[in-house]
Amino acid sequence: MKLGEDSNGPPESEDFIRAGIRSDLESGMQKPLTRFPPEPNGYLHIGHAKSICLNFGVAEEFGGKCNLRFDDTNPSKEDVRYEEAIKEDVKWLGFDWGGKVYYASDYFGRLYEYALRLVSEGKAYVDDLSTEQIREYRGTLSEPGRESPSRARSVEENMRLLRAMRAGKFDESQYVLRAKIDMASGNMNMRDPVMYRIMKRTHPRTGNSWPIYPMYDWAHGQSDSIEGVTHSLCTLEFEDHRPLYDWFITQLGIYHSRQIEFARLNLSYTILSKRSLMKLVSKGFVSGWDDPRMPTVSGLRRRGYTPESIRNFCRKIGVTKQDSIIDMGFLEHSVREDLNRKAQRVMAVLDPLKVVIVNYPEDQEEEIEAVNNPEDSSMGKRKVPFSRELFIERDDFMENPPKKFHRLSPGSLVRLRYAYIVRCKGF
């Protein structure tokens, strides 16, 4: 193995995230803590592998830890059966989350207390606008939004309404809790984002104890903070959520995790959106999430990809903020490189062409030694029978060969693998 090819090691050149963490460490930060936070609403794909390798890799390299956390804040879209599949895939890729699995739902109580606090400080309010009205009031990309009439509600009334929401007194969509920020902000995420929606759904972990569920923006940063995540790595599309991420943490005065964004993986000729992959599965175009044609981790596994090859692929594509599309050939090169080193070789003839060695004794048969892997003698040898009559692949013979044809043709000399040199004297 050449230097820099260790699939577990850091990349040859340091990316901006590792450089940032190194600098944080140098200026006094203790061990870094990252997290891989999948929503259990589908199987992991090669794009997740990039995130997994980054989060777990960085933690390992800097002597820190990486939490596996299920972002289970929306019971209408999630399913526990995905959790086992996700854990299996992370483990198969070669990463260890240290036994304890974290769940955003474990923080529902804490989150609710935080919300009460923001409401009591006049920084959040209960809104009775309909979904459509909220959209209208939000304005557009180029026009500011308008403030909801509910914004004027008193703190006392907001407290009462939030408690009633939590107590399950209302129907879905009747109310939402919103942060009171800035309806004129150029950043849509700051136009009074919804923190809680009413959802009468049974949650796999909290059962029916919560009729309200936190939105991503309200749950994620606080979950990071509660766990003490130092570096919260996510993809580029969350870049303009960062001001909100920071706003909540600052208002609450809790531990300040830092969100850092990197470009998500795009693969040529490959769809990597859970929504689309889900459609392929649910409409029966493939046999399941682990169909070998799928770009999922489990699909790649069934396809014959090794964890090392995927890890190495992730190392080599790097981590930047540039939108990019990696050539599928690069992924394929990674398995070939790994398998070439590890796979046992055997010979098989798919389309046989009989060859008679005319000067080889009729009744003789000998055993020839063949190496199992030309690049690794420790993989041993095997015996291959050799006799007067044998078969070669039809493609390995041509009656009228082009110039660079190095296989068998009339009059040509060719070495039979592990055995003798033969000349074609007739056919």
Next chain:
RNA sequence: UGGGGCAUCGUAUAACGGCAGUACAGCGGACUCUGGAUCCGCUAGUCUAGGUUCGAAUCCUAGUGCCCCAGCCA
């Protein structure tokens, strides 16, 4: 002048202000022992225009192009 982000060979990714490098792909050779293997070699790039500087991919100014954002999804 809505906000946020990104520009380096075909692709991806490096380069304290100091020789633009590496990998994949492509092309050409080598190897009578599978090849989609391996080895050797070649091709090919700093978005544009100014400026600062002995010297700019890097700093400054002005442009241009591309991506993301208007879920009670994550």
